[in-house]
Amino acid sequence: MATYRPxxxxxxxxxxxxKLVKGGDAAFARACGEYARNDAFRSLNETIISxxxxxxxxxxxxxxxxxxxxTCTFCIMPASLGAVYHTRKSAGEFKHFHRHCDCKVxxxxxxxxxxxxxEGVNPEELRDLYVRFKEIDDCGLPRIQEDALKHACLDRxxxxxxxQRTPSSELSEIFExxxxxxxNRFAREKTEQNYEATFGEFVRLLGGQYxxxxxxxxxxxIGGTAVYANPNGDELWVAAKISPYERFIKFLPxxxxxxxxxxxxLGYAEIKCPTSAKKISARLRHAKAQLxxxxxGEKVTYLGLQKVNDVDRxxxxxxxxxxxxxxxxxxxxxxxxxxxxx
Numbered sequence: 001m002a003t004y005r006p007x008x009x010x011x012x013x014x015x016x017x018x019k020l021v022k023g024g025d026a027a028f029a030r031a032c033g034e035y036a037r038n039d040a041f042r043s044l045n046e047t048i049i050s051x052x053x054x055x056x057x058x059x060x061x062x063x064x065x066x067x068x069x070x071t072c073t074f075c076i077m078p079a080s081l082g083a084v085y086h087t088r089k090s091a092g093e094f095k096h097f098h099r100h101c102d103c104k105v106x107x108x109x110x111x112x113x114x115x116x117x118x119e120g121v122n123p124e125e126l127r128d129l130y131v132r133f134k135e136i137d138d139c140g141l142p143r144i145q146e147d148a149l150k151h152a153c154l155d156r157x158x159x160x161x162x163x164q165r166t167p168s169s170e171l172s173e174i175f176e177x178x179x180x181x182x183x184n185r186f187a188r189e190k191t192e193q194n195y196e197a198t199f200g201e202f203v204r205l206l207g208g209q210y211x212x213x214x215x216x217x218x219x220x221x222i223g224g225t226a227v228y229a230n231p232n233g234d235e236l237w238v239a240a241k242i243s244p245y246e247r248f249i250k251f252l253p254x255x256x257x258x259x260x261x262x263x264x265x266l267g268y269a270e271i272k273c274p275t276s277a278k279k280i281s282a283r284l285r286h287a288k289a290q291l292x293x294x295x296x297g298e299k300v301t302y303l304g305l306q307k308v309n310d311v312d313r314x315x316x317x318x319x320x321x322x323x324x325x326x327x328x329x330x331x332x333x334x335x336x337x338x339x340x341x342x
Contacts, residue, residue, distance in 0.1 A: 013032060016032060019031070060107055061083040061108055061109070061110070062105050063081075063083040063105075063108065064103045065079060065104050066103050066121075073133040073137055076133050079121075079123070079126050080123055080127040080130045081123065082112075083112075122161070125157070132153050132209075133150060133153065136149045136205075139205060141202070145181055147178070148174050148178035148202075148206065149178075149205055151174050152171075155171060155209075155210075155240065156211070159337065165337065168237065168306035168337060169307055169335075172237035172307075173233060175206070175236040176234070178202065178206075179199075179231070179232060182201075182202040183199055185199075186199045190226075192226065195216070195228050199216065199230070200215075203216050203236075206236065207239070207243065207249065210240050210243040210244075212243035212247050213248045214239065214251070216229040216250070216251050217229050219253050227253040227254070229250075229253045230251075234306070234307070235251075237304065237333075238273065239251075239271070241304075241338075242302060245339065246264045248265045249262050250263040260299075267297025267300070268291060268294045269291075269300040269301070270291055270300075272284065272287050272302070272304065273304035274303075274314075275308065276309070276310075277313045277317060280303070284303070284318060284326065284330065285327070287301045287327070287328065288328045292328075298329075300328075300331060301331070302331055303318055305334055319341075319342035322342060330342050
């Protein structure tokens with residue numbers, strides 16, 4: 001069932017071609033490739049919908065299944081109903097595929113609408129996910145922050161159900177974009193109340209998606225100026241991965257003093273996210289100095305490896321430094337989100 005229409009395709013190509021004038025070859029290619037991808041996915045789904053309508057007398061039904069990367073609240077709603085569509089009418093009611101939509105239409109012969117047509121995709125669990133998405137919608141956050149919370153919600157859901165997860169580096173970038181938006185809104189009026197209402201609220205809600213309590217701290221420096229915690233996207237990603245083990249995380253502000261990144265219910269922890277293995281030694285030494293500057297309690301170094309190409313080498317360096325006493329209690333956060341010893 002081809003969905004290609006020359007008119008809209010021509011409009012997209014002409015509009016995107018303006019980027020070529022500005023030297024944006026990559027942006028032009030990406031936009032056109034995205035359009036072609038969307039059309040191919042939609043044609044596939046339309047074909048399955050058509051076939052199910054044709055084969056309804058054989059008991060064929062179909063369900064919409066979200067793949068997880070660009071799932072919106074609307075996509076979750078029809079997917080949560082399971083394999084209930086078996087007529088052209090019911091298919092037509094849910095033939096809504098938006099830009100970036102990655103839902104797939106899956107046929108099946110199960111009598112039970114809640115049957116798992118795709119392993120790990122349970123309509124009952126999707127109904128719970130739909131409720132959580134609606135709660136996020138009702139928070140009234142800016143769209144970019146809302147999307148970050150939904151990606152976090154999907155990330156936790158995928159971890160629990162064994163489904164494919166958003167790539168770690170991509171997820172940390174999504175968190176970073178939302179963090180910048182929240183911080184910029186705070187910067188318009190730098191008061192403690194506005195910090196709590198903007199940046200603090202975003203961080204609190206993000207932690208909630210992982211079932212943890214996240215807080216942001218503030219201090220007064222020597223000059224009496226308020227300094228607020230401002231964790232970046234990589235640090236938020238690491239916090240998300242350790243939340244099953246650290247149910248309470250307080251992000252700490254840093255000024256000129258040596259201060260670890262987070263405080264937990266048991267002590268303090270420093271987060272380091274190097275971009276290459278050769279930077280690990282310096283980062284771990286710095287983490288040790290920061291942790292030694294604080295009082296008693298458990299002290300942990302979390303080494304985020306989501307942006308490191310040679311993970312094995314990175315872990316070997318961390319292991320050598322820990323055994324030699326030049327690194328403190330290191331836990332590696334692997335690119336797949338697992339928390340492991342070096």
